[in-house]
């Protein structure tokens with residue numbers, strides 16, 4: 001498995017993975033716009049086939065933010081998500097940020113377990129954060145406690 005920078009040839013696959021992973025969809029144009037804005041955007045590739053992506057950026061001077069991460073359903077529990085997040089955390093660590101934040105749907109047990117496996121902690125719950133009324137759990141990771149390998 002290879003983790004590399006996103007390029008616009010990956011747009012269609014990234015959008016497919018997003019569509020199978022979330023009820024709501026940012027859509028292809030949003031991915032293009034995020035890329036044009038210069039956010040961190042990585043994909044995981046298995047034998048030339050894109051199987052997952054992560055998008056991240058610096059929200060405030062000292063805070064990283066995971067915007068989105070998803071892995072193709074057929075390739076889950078094979079550590080693609082781990083490799084993507086490890087790489088994103090490594091890059092954000094190089095930028096000397098203090099903390100990484102993210103929001104996760106309170107009903108998304110797989111993702112919550114995934115983030116806990118990285119030592120992300122619960123910061124707070126934001127009721128009604130998502131369009132369908134679901135709440136979000138805000139999680140954070142202090143970078144000096146991050147897992148940056150494996």
Ligand SMILES: CC(C)(COP(=O)(O)OP(=O)(O)OC[C@H]1O[C@@H](n2cnc3c(N)ncnc32)[C@H](O)[C@@H]1OP(=O)(O)O)[C@@H](O)C(=O)NCCC(=O)NCCS
Pocket residue numbers: 021022068069070071072075076077078079080081082083103104105108109110111113114115117
């Ligand atoms: C969350 C997601 C990205 C994880 O990707 P993945 O490649 O399957 O995760 P990994 O194989 O790297 O899993 C690492 C660890 O996370 C935890 N984990 C991952 N999926 C899990 C699940 N379904 N149930 C419980 N724990 C889970 C486990 O501790 C796992 O280690 P293990 O397999 O050795 O037990 C993937 O489930 C996904 O794309 N979900 C849909 C999109 C989504 O919810 N994104 C997050 C939005 S905030």
